[in-house]
Each structure stands twice: as structure tokens, then as C-alpha cells.
Amino acid sequence: MTGSAGARPTIETIAARAGVSIASVSRVLNGLGGRPDTVRKVTDAAEALGYVPNAVARSLKARRTQQITFAMADIGNPVYVAMVRAIQREAKAAGYRVLLHSTDADIDEELAALRGLAHRHSDGMILCPLRITPALVAELEAAAGPVVVIGGAPGDTVPVDHVRADSVAGSAMAVRHLAEQGCRRIGFVNGVVDTVPGRSRADGYRRGLRAAGLPVDPDLTEVGEFQIEDGARATERLLARAPDLDGLFCANDLIALGTLRTLRAAGRSVPGDVAVCGMDDTELAEAAWPPLTSVDLGSSERGRLAARLLLDRLGPASASGAPAPGSASGAPVPASAAGTSGSAVAVRELVEPRLCVRASSVRTGAGEGR
């Protein structure tokens, strides 16, 4: 009922109503000086008109959108969900919004996402590439804004921040754990082998076997996609070929779920006949029966660190926008990265794996003789 309703008020509307210039309006609204009565007039007018600043106009001027993009293969994977949660939390605390970009595990989509930075609808990006191709590296180097890579190590030549899990160590940890439980014929159900995760898990599996003094038998490995069904079928093949296996390391929790199903169908008890260990320690591990032992690769922590790294590169939130004064993070980003906003040297973080032991791998009375 006040003024011409319908169109959203702008600073110009306010200026007119308050009888001052748009510059004064802007200043008052941004908390910069102003004579008391000017402040009053502007504040009142803004209040009365229900004024809300236009983020787009502000972005155009400020050359930053207060948005970051998280690009991953598919939000359906629990690992990415954990990352999104962590990223979202950090971003919100810093006054940033999070844009989602699903690449559907398509390399061209990954490249497109990176190129998208040039459109400047987001200030930076956290990317989870499945493979590190030359094209990806080239695009990373030419990126129009800061990028933090989670997962694949883009080689030491590319100066790009990245956070990764030590999945080689994590895999070895899982295998050693199974060996400690008395397993002597430990099989491995891997996912797609020419991806970064696939390869490092295979490496870790072998390393774990060697550490446990067990031979590496190629017949004990099967591969598929990183999904439940593939895990189930791969396990069938494995059982057919090596009926004597007594332990199984699965490259992720989804695969492990399929493995459990197949073992049950085959009448093998878990962990009695076959001890099983998964990876990623997603919520599915607890839901499974028996509860699944799994290696926590720190998905949340990786998301949190990646967000901190990116936000650090972006510098302090411009003007208003950041609701909370402090960061949402529990632990800070290491000194190597802190306060180096805009630094040219890439920061590399490595998150330590942690074994979460549950019933699927614990054999009573097992262990080395004693």
C-alpha cells in the first residue's frame, strides 16, 4: 500500500522515499558513516519498503558471487553426500552458497564443469575427478578460478590444491587386519581398475598382503563397477575360482554389501567362514548385517579441508554476507595453508585412514597364536 507495489524496491526507491542520494543509501545500508538522521531516514525507508539487496548486482560490482561449486560424479554415492555436508557447513559459515554439479562420471562433464568457472557464476570449485587425464590437467592449469581437487593426485607438476585420502595405506590396513584375524586366503573385490581409487586400492591390497607375509595370488582378485550388484557378481566368480578363500577386502561399502549378499546365498557364514572388510565407512556399514568392518577414508574431513582450502584462496567474504564470525571447522587448516590466500604454491593435504572394526571381520579367538 506504500508506494508503487509490485516491483521490488532498489536503492533508488529508498533514496527517493528518504529524500537522499543513492550513494547515501548504499553507505548507510553497508554500515559506513552517515549523519544520525540520515541513517534513520534510510533505515526507516528500507524497512518500510522491505528492501533486500540484489545479490546479482552486488556480484557484478564486486566481481565475486559468494558461491562455490562442488562437482562430483553422482550425489547418489554416500561418500559424496558426506563431502557435500561438510562443504556446505564450511561454506555457510563463510557466507558462501554451494552449487551442485553432477558429472555422471563422465570425463567430458568434468572438463565442462571446470570450463564453467569462466562464466563466473561461482568463485571457485571443488572437484572430485575419477581419472587424471592430460586433458583434465590442461583444464586445471587453465582454470578461470581457484580449484581444489579431492581424490586423484594431479601429479606434482600441476600446482593445484588438493586433498586426498591415503587409500593405499587404508587398503593395506584392511588387509593386515584380516590377516590378523587369521585369514590366509584373502580375496579382493575391486571396482573399476583404471580409475584413481581403483588403482590405489589394488596397490594397497598387495602391500597389505606383503606386510602380512602372504603371497599375492592374481586369482584372488575380481573387478566390477563400484556398485552393489557388481560386488555381488564379482564375489560369485571369486568363490567359484577360489572356494578356499577365508577373507575378502572390498574396494568400497557398496561392493561389500553385494559381497555379503553373495556369501549368504552361498551359505558361507560371516565372519566365521569368510571375514569381510569394506571401505569408506559409510552409513551403510552400520546398516549391514553383520555390521560391516570398514576403512574410514575421512570423507567428511576431506570435504571440510577442501572447503577450507578453497575459501582461504578466495579470501575473506566481501562486505556483508558471512553470518557467523568464526569458521565452522573444529580443527583449523594446517599452517601450511592458513593465511596464504592467493599464494601461488599448491597445498596438498593427506587424510589418514582409520579402521572401523565391526562384526563382519572379528573372529573370536583369532590372532597370532599368543
Add this chain to the structure above:
Amino acid sequence: MTGSAGARPTIETIAARAGVSIASVSRVLNGLGGRPDTVRKVTDAAEALGYVPNAVARSLKARRTQQITFAMADIGNPVYVAMVRAIQREAKAAGYRVLLHSTDADIDEELAALRGLAHRHSDGMILCPLRITPALVAELEAAAGPVVVIGGAPGDTVPVDHVRADSVAGSAMAVRHLAEQGCRRIGFVNGVVDTVPGRSRADGYRRGLRAAGLPVDPDLTEVGEFQIEDGARATERLLARAPDLDGLFCANDLIALGTLRTLRAAGRSVPGDVAVCGMDDTELAEAAWPPLTSVDLGSSERGRLAARLLLDRLGPASASGAPAPGSASGAPVPASAAGTSGSAVAVRELVEPRLCVRASSVRTGAGEGR
């Protein structure tokens, strides 16, 4: 190496290089007319400079951002993940990006999300409120852009598009199914009861019992949060109070997972001693042991419909931006909504529930006599 490197090229840079005006550059780049050689010059210059249009500037001019916001309680819930996937797919096909907003189940956050529309960093919003409060309704009515509500029915008075699952019917369906399996003492593990989902599931439970000709015994209901742990504890209380129960309907899959755990700990076989049915049919249902019978409330479908509704309100993507010509949807939005872009009358969709029967509820030789 060409021109002053560093700063991103704008149409002005191109205009200078091509020796034409910025107006011509804009026209050519947007596929509007132009003399062949002008087109050539501009295209070449743009190519050479690696020009990418600035989305923010475009948004300011076009008064639309090509972004939509999805606001839900917590992306950690598999139900929302399913919705995000569907929304993302539709949005991408229509040339829109998706902004995530977690409200952490906080009513004030929901209100803030709605108010955020006035900042115009997104063109519209899909909201999943947990409760329909007067404040929420007021905010919905005053929303600065189109909103589609998923879940709670904001009353027939509020003219806002919304998509909901028929969870009353779905719950009744679950209970009738358990009754058909021979259950006579069917318990109910509900989530928070003063939320929209909590209330409708309770209604459906009672309706199902009546339909099956079973009495409604208040002692057979327990409540908690919608989480695994709460489900486990609520089931313990239920077992203590009604040791003779032979069926359990759980308000969602997370609760059901907790229920399964408690039953196992109590030495009750599933479905032999107690048949169990969950709700939402998330990926967890398949992962559980025994595989969990669950009512599919069409999370993906609701997400898809909500996105279609919203995108329809927003009208066709402005100028360039939409990659695929067609929609990603399998089935179209009903005629009631199609082509009514900008219509003042609210569209209401109801998604039919579907029972997904798995081992947790199937008793061999059960059924009515026969």
C-alpha cells in the same frame, strides 16, 4: 600472448579486436543477424581470446539467474538425496543450476531460506518443510519468487504449488500388507509426531488397522526421531510393553534399520516372529538383512515433479543456456500444470505410494486362510 593477458576478455575486448561495436558483438554471439564478414570477424576474435560470457552480467540484465534452490532439512537423509538427483537432472536439462540449502530441520532456517529468494540469487525454490506453521505460510505468501513445496500440504488457502506423497495411503498399505501376512498385533514405530510426515503416518497406521479389522491399541505405538538409534530404542520399549507383537510398521527406513537391530538382539526372528515394514524405500532397504519391505513414496518422482512445476513457472530458459532441447523427464507434468507458466492457480500433485515387498515381511504360507 594475444592482447593484454590476465584479465578475462569482455565483449568490449572482442569489439576492439574485431573492429566493430559491442552491440554487433552481442548480436553475433547471440546468433542474431549480421553480415557474413562481421560474423566472421567477431567469431574469430571471440575464439582467439577464449571469450566466455559473464553469467552475472547476463543475469543482471535478464533479471534471472538460471539457478534454483533446493532447501531441505539435511542432505544426509537418503530421501533428500533421491530428490536432489531428480531435481538436478531436470534443472540441467532446462539450463538451470541447483543451489543447495540445508535447513538442519530448523524452522527459522526454513524461513530464512524463503526470504533469501528476495536476494534474487536464485529464480525459484523447492522447499521441503517439516512443519507448516503460520509463519511459514505467511512467508510462502510473501515469497519473492515461485516456490514449490514438497511434502507438507500448506492448506488449501495458500495458493502455492506443491507435490506430496500419499503417505497416509502408503502407511495404510503397509499395515494391511502386514495383516495379510498373518500379523494380528501390529506395532508402530513413529518419528517425531508433530511433523507433517509423523502425523500422516500415524493416521495411515490407524486407517490400515481398521481396514484390516484390527483394533487400535495405543500401547503398540512408540515414537522417537527419524533416526536409526531412535528406532532401536523405541523398539526396545515396544517389546517390553507388548511382548506379543508380531508385526512392526516403521515410519521410515532408518527407523526400520534400528528396529531390525533390536529385534535381532532380542532373539526375535524376522519375519518369522515379527514381520517388519519400513517406509521410503531407500537404498538402505536393499542393504538391510533381511532385505526390508518398504513403501516407496516416490522420492525421485516427487523431486522430478517439483522441478518440472518450478521450471514451468519460470518459463522457458532465457536465450542460450539450455543444452538439451527436450526435458529430461520420462513422463510429462500433468495437463493441469503444463503450459500454465505464470498461472495464478496453484498446482497440487499427489504421488501414489507403492509397496516394495522384500523378505522382512514375507511369511511363507501366510494369508487369509486359503
Add this chain to the structure above:
DNA sequence: TTGTAAGCGTTATCAT
């Protein structure tokens, strides 16, 4: 302290 005016990078109008 306050106002005028110049951008930020586009699109679109209107003469030419």
C-alpha cells in the same frame, strides 16, 4: 557528511 558520476559486463532500443 553528502551528492554526482563512473563503472561492473551484458542486452536491447533506436537512430543511422
Add this chain to the structure above:
DNA sequence: ATGATAACGCTTACAA
């Protein structure tokens, strides 16, 4: 067909 120019809504020198 093309070019000058005015928006879009805001921030920020620079002047007054």
C-alpha cells in the same frame, strides 16, 4: 546491418 547509448542495481571514487 550497424553503432551509439541507455538500462540492469549496486559500490565507490571524487567533488562539493
